[in-house]
Amino acid sequence: MIPKHVAIIMDGNGRWAKDKGLPREYGHQNGVNSVKSIVEEAYKSGIQYLTLYAFSIENWDRPSDEINILMSLLVSTLRDEFDEIFDKGIKLNAIGEIKSLPKELVSELDFIINKTRKNTKMTLTLALSYGGKQEIFNAIKIISNKVKNNLIELNNFDDSIINSHLYTKNLPDVDLLIRTSGEQRISNFLLWQIAYSELYFTDVYWPDFSKDDFNKAIENYKTRERRFGKTSEQI
Numbered sequence: 001m002i003p004k005h006v007a008i009i010m011d012g013n014g015r016w017a018k019d020k021g022l023p024r025e026y027g028h029q030n031g032v033n034s035v036k037s038i039v040e041e042a043y044k045s046g047i048q049y050l051t052l053y054a055f056s057i058e059n060w061d062r063p064s065d066e067i068n069i070l071m072s073l074l075v076s077t078l079r080d081e082f083d084e085i086f087d088k089g090i091k092l093n094a095i096g097e098i099k100s101l102p103k104e105l106v107s108e109l110d111f112i113i114n115k116t117r118k119n120t121k122m123t124l125t126l127a128l129s130y131g132g133k134q135e136i137f138n139a140i141k142i143i144s145n146k147v148k149n150n151l152i153e154l155n156n157f158d159d160s161i162i163n164s165h166l167y168t169k170n171l172p173d174v175d176l177l178i179r180t181s182g183e184q185r186i187s188n189f190l191l192w193q194i195a196y197s198e199l200y201f202t203d204v205y206w207p208d209f210s211k212d213d214f215n216k217a218i219e220n221y222k223t224r225e226r227r228f229g230k231t232s233e234q235i
Contacts, residue, residue, distance in 0.1 A: 003175035003221050005049035006042060007197070009189055010035070012181030012205030019205075025069045030207035032077050039124060041211040043088060045218065049123045049171055053189050057097060057131035071102050074128075078108045085112065089121030095167035096130030125171065132191035139165040168193055176221045178214075180206045198224045 010031060017027030035052065042050045055070060085092060092112045099106070109126075142165050146152040152161060163169060174190055174197040182203040186194070200217045202209070 001222065002046060002218060003198075004047075005051070005172050005174050006047050006176045006178065006218075007051040007053070007174045007190055007194070008038070009053045009177070009179040009187060010206040010209075011179055011183055011187075013207060015181065016205040016207045024066055027205075027207055028066075028070055028073055032073060034206055034209050035077070036081065037211055038209065038214050039090075041214050043090065043122050045215075047122060049125070051095075051125040051127060051168075051171070051174070051190070053127045053130065053187075055096075055128045055130070056188060057129050057134055058188065060100075060129070071105055075102075075105050075108050078105075078112055082112055082115075085124070086116055086119070089119045091116045091119040091121075091123045093123055093125040093170070094128055095125055095135075096128045097134070098128060100129045123171070125168075127189065130167070130189070132186075132188045135167050136162075136192055162192065166192060173197070175226075176200060176217065178202070178217050180204055180209050196226070198226065 013027030013031040014024040015027075016030070017024050020026075039050065054074065059070075060067065092109075094109050094113065098109065101109075105128075109128075139162055143152060143161060147154060168190070171193070174194045177186075177190070177194050177197045178200045179185075180202055182201070184201045198221050200220055202213060202217070204210075204213050
């Protein structure tokens with residue numbers, strides 16, 4: 001069975017460029033091609049939800065020139081790909097501290113999210129200015145305030161309350177998390193939502209991550225036995 005929700009930490013753009021003796025911006029530019037390729041392959045494969053870690057909250061600490069290039073790339077890519085996203089019935093979603101992004105990017109996101117809100121073929125979520133710890137912290141603050149004001153009763157408190165206050169409240173938990181570039185860490189991405197995800201790490205840098213590489217990850221997922229804390233006999 002294919003995963004319902006795939007999330008990807010798209011890592012290695014900078015090292016890909018460095019290995020070729022090129023500026024980091026070339027890595028990001030070529031990484032966009034991989035995004036287009038993998039979105040298309042996920043769509044063809046019947047993946048219902050695809051979430052891409054495009055810009056972490058910690059990435060704001062990078063050099064300003066690199067941040068400006070990344071933001072410009074995001075704007076131009078969204079504009080270039082809007083027609084195909086819309087025509088394929090893909091719904092665009094964004095999670096993170098969206099208001100901290102440049103106004104031009106926020107405007108482009110708002111436009112496409114609104115135009116594609118009724119699409120149902122696949123939900124493509126971009127994690128932008130996103131941090132998993134920050135997401136949980138924000139949820140706790142909101143929930144605590146509601147408890148204080150008797151809007152939530154502690155006797156009725158369960159996982160669903162937390163889920164409903166996360167950025168991903170309209171998304172299912174992640175089935176498969178892929179990370180490229182050889183790094184084997186989560187990097188503050190969807191910490192609550194990947195509690196029982198299958199993890200797949202590959203040495204391939206993101207600009208080189210192909211449809212074949214994506215399908216290898218999907219095939220590997222199909223071999224996994226997902227027990228969610230139970231025994232094999234209980235499945």
